[in-house]
Amino acid sequence: MATPDVLMRGEKLTRRWGGLTAVDEVSLELARGSVHAVIGTNGAGKSTLINLLSGEIPPSSGRVELKGVDVTAWPQPARARAGLGRSYQRTTIFPQFTVFENCRLSAQSRLQRPWAWWERADACALAVEAARGAAAKAGLAAEIDRPAGLLSHGGRRQLEIAMCLATDPEVLLLDEPLAGMGAEETDRMLELLAELRPGHAILLVEHDMDAVFRVADRITVMVNGAVIASDAPQAVRANPEVQAAYLGHHA
Amino acid sequence: MDFRGGRNVVLAAAVVAALALFPLVAGKFGIDLVTKIMIFAVLALSLELLVGQTGLVCFGQAAFFGIGAYAVVLATPQYQAVSIFWLAPLAVACATLYALFVGSLVLRTRGVYFIMVTLAFAQMAYYVFHDTPLGRGTDGVYLYVRPSAEVFGVTLVNFEKPVSLYYVALAALVATFAFLAVLLRSRFGRALAGIKANEQRMRAAGFSTYAYKLAAFTLSGAIAGFAGVLFAVKDAFVNPELLAWHLSGSLLVMIILGGLGRLWGAVIGAFAYALLQEFFQSQAIFGDLAKHWLLGLGLTIIAMVALLPEGLAGLPAAVSRRLARKPARSAGGNA
Numbered sequence: 001m002a003t004p005d006v007l008m009r010g011e012k013l014t015r016r017w018g019g020l021t022a023v024d025e026v027s028l029e030l031a032r033g034s035v036h037a038v039i040g041t042n043g044a045g046k047s048t049l050i051n052l053l054s055g056e057i058p059p060s061s062g063r064v065e066l067k068g069v070d071v072t073a074w075p076q077p078a079r080a081r082a083g084l085g086r087s088y089q090r091t092t093i094f095p096q097f098t099v100f101e102n103c104r105l106s107a108q109s110r111l112q113r114p115w116a117w118w119e120r121a122d123a124c125a126l127a128v129e130a131a132r133g134a135a136a137k138a139g140l141a142a143e144i145d146r147p148a149g150l151l152s153h154g155g156r157r158q159l160e161i162a163m164c165l166a167t168d169p170e171v172l173l174l175d176e177p178l179a180g181m182g183a184e185e186t187d188r189m190l191e192l193l194a195e196l197r198p199g200h201a202i203l204l205v206e207h208d209m210d211a212v213f214r215v216a217d218r219i220t221v222m223v224n225g226a227v228i229a230s231d232a233p234q235a236v237r238a239n240p241e242v243q244a245a246y247l248g249h250h251a
Numbered sequence: 252m253d254f255r256g257g258r259n260v261v262l263a264a265a266v267v268a269a270l271a272l273f274p275l276v277a278g279k280f281g282i283d284l285v286t287k288i289m290i291f292a293v294l295a296l297s298l299e300l301l302v303g304q305t306g307l308v309c310f311g312q313a314a315f316f317g318i319g320a321y322a323v324v325l326a327t328p329q330y331q332a333v334s335i336f337w338l339a340p341l342a343v344a345c346a347t348l349y350a351l352f353v354g355s356l357v358l359r360t361r362g363v364y365f366i367m368v369t370l371a372f373a374q375m376a377y378y379v380f381h382d383t384p385l386g387r388g389t390d391g392v393y394l395y396v397r398p399s400a401e402v403f404g405v406t407l408v409n410f411e412k413p414v415s416l417y418y419v420a421l422a423a424l425v426a427t428f429a430f431l432a433v434l435l436r437s438r439f440g441r442a443l444a445g446i447k448a449n450e451q452r453m454r455a456a457g458f459s460t461y462a463y464k465l466a467a468f469t470l471s472g473a474i475a476g477f478a479g480v481l482f483a484v485k486d487a488f489v490n491p492e493l494l495a496w497h498l499s500g501s502l503l504v505m506i507i508l509g510g511l512g513r514l515w516g517a518v519i520g521a522f523a524y525a526l527l528q529e530f531f532q533s534q535a536i537f538g539d540l541a542k543h544w545l546l547g548l549g550l551t552i553i554a555m556v557a558l559l560p561e562g563l564a565g566l567p568a569a570v571s572r573r574l575a576r577k578p579a580r581s582a583g584g585n586a
């Protein structure tokens with residue numbers, strides 16, 4: 001393969017909360033066509049890393065690059081419009097709206113036209129199609145007209161992904177998408193990730209090791225905010241430091 | 252949402268028709284009262300856009316209303332009528348600019364701080380009219396000549412006639428309601444609903460929520476200023492109490508009483524509030540107790556809000572839900 005098509009790059013990202021360094025000089029690259037998993041114990045700083053990359057919180061130091069552009073100073077919505085999508089570990093949906101409207105509103109961000117006050121929002125074929133497509137991909141086609149708040153826990157996790165896909169991102173930052181999903185849903189989600197892989201750069205934070213080793217092309221291991229290893233899955237599995245710090249708990 | 256089905260359109264048409272026919276049967280007092288209520292309904296709608304639809308609890312809405320009203324009076328020279336067609340845009344522009352200025356600052360805060368800061372900016376405007384030469388003091392200012400509404404020498408409306416004012420207020424209410432009903436179905440309206448439901452997710456999806464909220468705040472101030480224009484033309488008198496926090500608070504009570512989240516709520520709330528106020532102030536009913544009308548009004552409102560958490564506009568939905576729930580439960584249906 002030629003030089004990988006790097007869509008997102010974090011350089012020496014650091015984030016402190018008072019005396020606590022939640023993310024400590026983390027650098028990583030996300031390339032199109034690969035799933036980059038980030039694993040680590042609770043509180044290792046994985047979600048904070050996603051927050052730094054997505055622009056939800058500013059870094060204490062370091063820089064973020066999106067498709068070759070320095071976006072460190074960009075607010076989160078601007079990064080999202082430039083092709084960055086994220087999902088949340090704690091489900092963040094619009095519970096009062098239907099599944100369809102959750103997805104449609106997310107898709108609306110691609111063609112916002114806020115001044116067109118006379119046009120019905122649901123008359124935008126682009127957003128409607130994107131919403132239906134995203135819901136179907138995430139396995140929610142049958143529940144599309146249900147209020148999101150009435151979905152099962154697993155259903156909400158699927159919706160979380162569907163809303164992310166509805167914005168048609170090129171870079172996906174997924175924070176524990178499989179948490180709380182049943183075996184069947186997990187399988188389908190992993191299939192979906194494999195399907196998305198060719199066109200997207202995917203960062204996957206996940207506690208389910210089996211799943212991680214099934215889909216990841218590269219694994220970064222974090223402990224106390226710092227990266228202790230970043231390598232191909234087999235090399236990470238064999239790394240004694242990683243085994244001591246993390247994988248040992250599961251062995 | 253409003254206007255979901257044909258039934259709502261029929262209902263709305265019936266209400267408008269009833270209001271249009273009202274002056275035929277009402278006396279001067281009734282016409283004057285309903286004119287005032289309809290103007291407050293426009294004002295309440297402006298606040299509903301912020302509180303009920305965007306989730307921004309503004310405690311300073313009276314400022315935009317008062318600025319619109321004052322602008323009409325202060326821009327009118329003594330003994331000379333000014334065309335409403337430039338007076339109204341001027342007054343609305345004043346309110347809009349103040350809303351843009353205030354919004355750009357207060358929208359950096361959240362929650363309780365937002366409530367406090369909107370109140371603070373409204374009080375600032377209040378003191379400008381109360382204590383500086385610009386506002387000409389506590390006693391208020393008279394509008395000596397009401398504006399003219401002439402197009403090519405033809406007078407469209409005579410603002411000196413109470414019935415004309417009544418129909419102008421009705422037209423303004425219908426237009427504001429229809430505009431907001433359409434707006435709320437647009438992309439902009441849905442984005443506001445999304446911001447109210449979950450602003451974090453909206454930002455993650457790519458919406459610059461600050462800009463959306465500022466647009467909503469400014470639009471709301473413009474509509475409030477428009478209501479102020481109507482009020483100044485109707486009463487031909489303004490005083491600083493138009494900007495006071497009492498009015499801002501009453502407006503919040505109106506939209507809560509009517510039911511947040513529904514445009515109807517603001518209109519019903521404005522009517523209910525004013526009619527309750529008239530009722531408790533009535534010497535004929537309460538005699539000397541009418542002096543203590545605030546107590547009766549307050550207790551009634553507390554009781555209504557406690558019994559109807561969704562407000563008066565939510566009453567039909569609450570009733571039909573209760574009717575629907577009983578059989579479902581006995582059949583062991585869903586929770």
Ligand SMILES: Nc1ncnc2c1ncn2[C@@H]1O[C@H](COP(=O)(O)OP(=O)(O)OP(=O)(O)O)[C@@H](O)[C@H]1O
Pocket residue numbers: 017020022040041042043044045046047048049089
């Ligand atoms: N807003 C905040 N204020 C203060 N400390 C925070 C904040 N957010 C996170 N932290 C701290 O930063 C550290 C990293 O948290 P983070 O949520 O990134 O961990 P994580 O790797 O995602 O953990 P988990 O596997 O439990 O999701 C934790 O010690 C956490 O307590």
Ligand SMILES: [Mg+2]
Pocket residue numbers: 046047048089175
């Ligand atoms: Mg986390």
